[in-house]
Amino acid sequence: MVAQYQKQPEPTWFTVVRLLRWDRPTGRLILMVPALWAVFLAAEGTPPLPLVGVIVLGSITTSAAGCVINDLWDRNIDPQVERTRDRPLASRALSIKTGIVVAVIALACAAVLAFYLNPISFFLCVAAVPVIVGYPLAKRVFPVPQLVMAIAWGFTVVISWSAISCESETFTFLPEGCLGTATGLLWGATVLWALGFDTVYAMSDREDDRRIGVNSSALFFGNYAADAVGVFFAGTAGLLVALGLVMDLQLGFWIAWAIAVVGWSWQYVQLRFTSEIPKSRYGGIFRQNVGLGFILLAGMIAGSIWG
Numbered sequence: 001m002v003a004q005y006q007k008q009p010e011p012t013w014f015t016v017v018r019l020l021r022w023d024r025p026t027g028r029l030i031l032m033v034p035a036l037w038a039v040f041l042a043a044e045g046t047p048p049l050p051l052v053g054v055i056v057l058g059s060i061t062t063s064a065a066g067c068v069i070n071d072l073w074d075r076n077i078d079p080q081v082e083r084t085r086d087r088p089l090a091s092r093a094l095s096i097k098t099g100i101v102v103a104v105i106a107l108a109c110a111a112v113l114a115f116y117l118n119p120i121s122f123f124l125c126v127a128a129v130p131v132i133v134g135y136p137l138a139k140r141v142f143p144v145p146q147l148v149m150a151i152a153w154g155f156t157v158v159i160s161w162s163a164i165s166c167e168s169e170t171f172t173f174l175p176e177g178c179l180g181t182a183t184g185l186l187w188g189a190t191v192l193w194a195l196g197f198d199t200v201y202a203m204s205d206r207e208d209d210r211r212i213g214v215n216s217s218a219l220f221f222g223n224y225a226a227d228a229v230g231v232f233f234a235g236t237a238g239l240l241v242a243l244g245l246v247m248d249l250q251l252g253f254w255i256a257w258a259i260a261v262v263g264w265s266w267q268y269v270q271l272r273f274t275s276e277i278p279k280s281r282y283g284g285i286f287r288q289n290v291g292l293g294f295i296l297l298a299g300m301i302a303g304s305i306w307g
Contacts, residue, residue: 032059033293042164045304065106073136128155150194196232226271233264249303256299
């Protein structure tokens with residue numbers, strides 16, 4: 001007689017881990033990447049290690065808080081989407097009260113870390129909060145909600161860069177020399193990069209989003225979504241060229257840039273010229289951008305340190 005085994009219920013602690021998305025590190029790493037780009041470039045390749053640690057932990061906690069806030073807003077939408085129906089709040093594995101408590105704790109941890117930064121960086125952290133909280137609402141009222149998400153990504157650049165370059169002990173709004181042309185170029189590259197990879201991510205949900213009636217860049221660009229992604233990645237590459245020239249980055253950066261361009265070009269070819277793309281491919285392209293981001297980080301460090 002074959003023994004019958006019942007599936008063991010998931011431990012609550014692991015359900016909370018899933019709510020924070022710590023079981024899926026890709027989304028945490030892809031937020032961390034531009035923050036690390038900024039701190040290493042601003043410090044010419046050698047930032048203080050404690051600051052790097054604060055930025056890494058801050059990226060993890062902020063991303064976790066953003067995920068929980070997103071799931072709280074979307075708890076009645078996510079059950080209607082194939083990719084998200086098993087999330088803890090969507091499946092009612094956790095209560096709304098638990099979700100709010102977890103979000104508050106994650107934001108509190110991020111706030112504690114932000115106190116390590118200078119006053120200007122701390123102010124920028126505070127300014128990012130409404131964008132993080134409001135992003136999930138954007139899909140209900142704004143045709144390209146991924147742009148709001150990309151702007152949230154851009155905050156990681158100015159927060160991290162200012163942590164190095166804005167050394168004032170008191171708050172003075174953007175003192176001279178605090179943030180410059182290079183910061184703006186990296187911010188623009190980050191926003192376009194995020195628009196690109198998040199549009200790819202949204203492409204897997206097009207049918208569900210259309211049926212539910214929520215917006216996404218994949219729906220907004222329609223049949224030209226792949227071309228839009230190509231333009232976003234091309235814009236990212238172009239702004240990184242300008243950044244490399246402005247900062248006089250050396251060979252290591254240009255090698256990493258070339259690898260990233262090849263990667264983005266191949267991703268565009270897959271999206272544009274493949275007739276039927278399995279949904280898993282979109283997630284794969286999203287994950288590939290984490291790798292490309294870290295390759296660029298290595299190139300930025302090498303291009304800053306070694307001539």
